[in-house]
Amino acid sequence: MDRQLEHQDTCVHQEHPEVELTIVMPCLNEVETLANCIQQTRETLQKHRIDGEIVVADNGSTDGSIEIAESLGARLVHVARKGYGNALMGGIAAARGKYIIMGDSDESYDFREIPRFLEKLRQGNDLVMGCRMPSGGGQVHPGAMPFLHRWLGNQAFSLLVRWWFHAPIHDVHCGLR
Helix, strand or coil, X not given: CCHHHHCHHHCCCCXXXXXXXXXXXXXXXXXXXXXXXXXHHHHHHHHCCCCEEEEEEECCCCCCHXXXXXXXXXXXXXXXXXXXXXXXXXXXXXXXXXXXXXXXXXXXXXXXXXXXXXXXXXXXXXXXXXXXXXXXXXXXXXXXXXXXXXXXXXXXXXXXXXHHHCCCCCCCCCCEC
């Protein structure tokens, strides 16, 4: 099936005016964390006077996440095709923003960092990555990453990306980008 047709029901570019920034939050049963992510994002947008929208790309939640997203004023996009990548693609297809920031809705990331990301995007950067690794200036919160991922998998893969692509990326698996 053509990818454009898969997400046709979520694309609203022609129906609504553009905003400067869309924050896409993929979601599958995040009832315990979604509200905090949306509220933190909304407060950040307001505090910094950023013209933006929050899109929750729901991938079939059954735990009340949908109701939370709607009650807090996020734009809800239903993505029928299962999987994290499909949720991201559905949210991106629905985005009205000139710029898009993706952030997982599990409270692992600080959405108050949005202004720093947006500043880099405004400067012309194609990609801005968050970083939880101390080698890149970040901090891994307790319980946020399994031991082997933190000290072996993510570090090794990030090192390979830096070697192969000469990209200053220290956390290739960071869900805030």
